[in-house]
Amino acid sequence: MNQRKIGEEKQEQSIKRATDKGGKMEFPVRCFSCGKVIGHLWEKYKKKVNEKESPEKVLNELGLERYCCRRMFISHVELVEDIIPYQRF
Ligand SMILES: [Zn+2]
Numbered sequence: 001m002n003q004r005k006i007g008e009e010k011q012e013q014s015i016k017r018a019t020d021k022g023g024k025m026e027f028p029v030r031c032f033s034c035g036k037v038i039g040h041l042w043e044k045y046k047k048k049v050n051e052k053e054s055p056e057k058v059l060n061e062l063g064l065e066r067y068c069c070r071r072m073f074i075s076h077v078e079l080v081e082d083i084i085p086y087q088r089f
Contacts, residue, residue, distance in 0.1 A: 032072065
């Protein structure tokens with residue numbers, strides 16, 4: 001098996017791992033600006049906002065005070081499912 005094949009296989013495995021977890025891997029673990037760990041809060045945020053709660057209220061409940069952390073949630077777009085078909089090059 002040549003190097004390229006091995007690389008492709010590794011990539012396929014990592015894509016599979018990402019999709020097995022229901023696309024949880026794409027939200028940043030930490031806030032880009034202050035470094036606060038926020039990755040574990042995304043699913044809770046998404047669930048509550050889908051249940052028609054206001055994002056403002058949910059962010060307050062999660063204890064996210066700084067606007068740098070709040071923008072991580074408000075501006076996040078889940079793209080992983082759309083990007084997966086284009087990962088081969
Ligand atoms: Zn922050």
